[in-house]
Amino acid sequence: MDAFTAGLLQRIEATExxxxxxxxxxxxxxxxxxxxxxxxxRRLAAEHGVQVTATA
Known part of the structure; x- marks a missing residue:
C-alpha cells in the first residue's frame, strides 16, 4: 500500500x-x-481506485 492510499484510508477512518x-x-x-x-x-478514493468499506 502506498503512502497516498494509507493516508486516505486513515483520514476516512478518523472522519468516520x-x-x-x-x-x-x-x-x-x-x-x-x-x-x-x-x-x-470517499469520492476521492473512488476516483483513485481505492476500495473503502463504508462503516458510517
Missing amino acids: TDLTRARETGDDFLVEVEQAELDDL
Whole structure:
C-alpha cells in the first residue's frame, strides 16, 4: 500500500470516528460537516481506485 492510499484510508477512518461522535453528542452542524468531509474522501478514493468499506 502506498503512502497516498494509507493516508486516505486513515483520514476516512478518523472522519468516520468524528462523525459517529458528532451524532452521539447531537451536534447537527458537526454531523453535516463530517458527513460532507467523508463524502469527499470517499469520492476521492473512488476516483483513485481505492476500495473503502463504508462503516458510517
